Amino acid sequence: MTAPAAGAGGEIRVVVVTNDFPPRPGGIQSFVHGLALRTPGVAVYAPAWTGCAAFDRRQPYPVVRHPTSLMLPTRAVARTAARLVAGHGARTVVFGAAAPLGLLAPAVRAAGARRVVMLTHGHEAAWAGTPGFREVLRRIGGHADVVTYLGEYTRSRLAAVIDPGKLVRLAPGVDTDTFRPATDPEAAKARLGLAGRPVVVCVSRLVPRKGQDQLIRAWPEVLRAVPDAVLLLVGGGPYRRTLERLARGLRSVRFTGTVPADGLPGYYAAGDVFAMPCRTRLRGIDVEGLGIVFLEASATGLPVVAGASGGAPDAVRPGETGLVVDGTDPAQVAAALVELLANPDRARKLGAGGRDWITGEWTWDQVAARFHTLLE
Known part of the structure; x- marks a missing residue:
C-alpha cells in the first residue's frame, strides 16, 4: 500500500486505526468519526463498507480502507498500519477501540509511533470480566500510554485489568446544532x-x-x-x-x-x-x-x-x-x-x-x- 497524500490538511501527525467507522452505522462509529473530524493532521485506517468510497471523498482527511468489512490484528493489517505511520512520520496512533486492534501497538511503535491512545467502549468492559479475554485486554492495555473510558461503570471494570494511572475519561460529544429541540x-x-x-x-x-x-x-x-x-x-x-x-x-x-x-x-x-x-x-x-x-x-x-x-x-x-x-x-x-x-x-x-x-x-x-x- 502507498500512503495517501496528506491533502489540504497538511502533514499527518495522528493515525486512527479502527474497525468502527462510517458509513457503517452505530454509536462508536459516530464517536470515532467525530473525533477525526475535529483533529488536525489526521489519517484513518478502517474497513471497507457499502458506500465508503463516496463517504471518504467528502472527508477533509485521507481514509485508507482495508479490503474487507472487518479488521483483525493480523500481520497484513499490522503492515498496513505500520506503513501509514512510517510513510507519514506520524507520532501518535489512536485505536478506535482497544480490543482487539490494540494488539497492533508494538508494530506501530516499531514504525515510529511515540504515543498510543486507545479508546474503550462497552465490549472492553465486558472483556475485563471474562476469563481469557481479560488476559488479552491486560496485554493490550500494557501497550498503551492512555486508555479512555466512557463513565464510572466502564472505569471500574477496566481498572481491575489496566493500570488505573493510564485511564482517562473520554465520552462522545453531541452536535447540539444538529440535535436541538424541534421548532414545530x-x-x-x-x-x-x-x-x-x-x-x-x-x-x-x-x-x-x-x-x-x-x-x-x-x-x-x-x-x-x-x-x-x-x-x-x-x-x-x-x-x-x-x-x-x-x-x-x-x-x-x-x-x-x-x-x-x-x-x-x-x-x-x-x-x-x-x-x-x-x-x-x-x-x-x-x-x-x-x-x-x-x-x-x-x-x-x-x-x-x-x-x-x-x-x-x-x-x-x-x-x-x-x-x-x-x-x-x-x-x-x-x-x-x-x-x-x-x-x-x-x-x-x-x-x-x-x-x-x-x-x-x-x-x-x-x-x-x-x-x-x-x-x-
Missing part, C-alpha cells in the same frame, strides 16, 4: 403520519440488548393509559423479524428500517419521549457502554427512559433528564412511559433539563479539547 414538533409528526398523537421514539440498531422487545411487551399496558400513543422504532438490524412477530396485532408500533444519520433529527423531532430500555445479556458479555442516543435525545429536549445496563445510567440524570428502569421488567418500562406520556409538563421539564446538561457538558468542542490533550 407537530409538523415533524405530520410528515410521518402521526399528527396529534403521543409518540415514544427509540433510535437504535435492532438487536436484543437494546430492549425494543421490552418496549413492545410493555406497549399494551401503555395503550390502556394512553390509547392513541405510537411506538416508533427507528433503525434496522438482525432482530427486526423477531420484533415484527412480537408486535403483530399492535398497529401503533411502527418500524422505519435503517435511517441515514442525517435523517435522524427528524425522528427525534417527532417524539414526546425517548426510550431504550437496554439490558445486560450473556452474563455481562453483551452490555451497554454508554448510549450516545440518550445524549442525542436529551439534546433535542426529549425526556429519556434508559435501561440500567452497564454505563447507560451515566447518560441520564435520574429525575432531572429522564428515568432509569430495569430493562428486564416490561411492567417497569410501561410505568415509566405512562408517567411521562400522561404528564406532559413533567416530560417537558425533564427534556429541558437534558438540553441544558448536554449544552453544558457534552458538546463536541469540549470533547475535542479533552481528546487533543491526550494526543500530546
Whole structure:
C-alpha cells in the first residue's frame, strides 16, 4: 500500500486505526468519526463498507480502507498500519477501540509511533470480566500510554485489568446544532403520519440488548393509559423479524428500517419521549457502554427512559433528564412511559433539563479539547 497524500490538511501527525467507522452505522462509529473530524493532521485506517468510497471523498482527511468489512490484528493489517505511520512520520496512533486492534501497538511503535491512545467502549468492559479475554485486554492495555473510558461503570471494570494511572475519561460529544429541540414538533409528526398523537421514539440498531422487545411487551399496558400513543422504532438490524412477530396485532408500533444519520433529527423531532430500555445479556458479555442516543435525545429536549445496563445510567440524570428502569421488567418500562406520556409538563421539564446538561457538558468542542490533550 502507498500512503495517501496528506491533502489540504497538511502533514499527518495522528493515525486512527479502527474497525468502527462510517458509513457503517452505530454509536462508536459516530464517536470515532467525530473525533477525526475535529483533529488536525489526521489519517484513518478502517474497513471497507457499502458506500465508503463516496463517504471518504467528502472527508477533509485521507481514509485508507482495508479490503474487507472487518479488521483483525493480523500481520497484513499490522503492515498496513505500520506503513501509514512510517510513510507519514506520524507520532501518535489512536485505536478506535482497544480490543482487539490494540494488539497492533508494538508494530506501530516499531514504525515510529511515540504515543498510543486507545479508546474503550462497552465490549472492553465486558472483556475485563471474562476469563481469557481479560488476559488479552491486560496485554493490550500494557501497550498503551492512555486508555479512555466512557463513565464510572466502564472505569471500574477496566481498572481491575489496566493500570488505573493510564485511564482517562473520554465520552462522545453531541452536535447540539444538529440535535436541538424541534421548532414545530407537530409538523415533524405530520410528515410521518402521526399528527396529534403521543409518540415514544427509540433510535437504535435492532438487536436484543437494546430492549425494543421490552418496549413492545410493555406497549399494551401503555395503550390502556394512553390509547392513541405510537411506538416508533427507528433503525434496522438482525432482530427486526423477531420484533415484527412480537408486535403483530399492535398497529401503533411502527418500524422505519435503517435511517441515514442525517435523517435522524427528524425522528427525534417527532417524539414526546425517548426510550431504550437496554439490558445486560450473556452474563455481562453483551452490555451497554454508554448510549450516545440518550445524549442525542436529551439534546433535542426529549425526556429519556434508559435501561440500567452497564454505563447507560451515566447518560441520564435520574429525575432531572429522564428515568432509569430495569430493562428486564416490561411492567417497569410501561410505568415509566405512562408517567411521562400522561404528564406532559413533567416530560417537558425533564427534556429541558437534558438540553441544558448536554449544552453544558457534552458538546463536541469540549470533547475535542479533552481528546487533543491526550494526543500530546
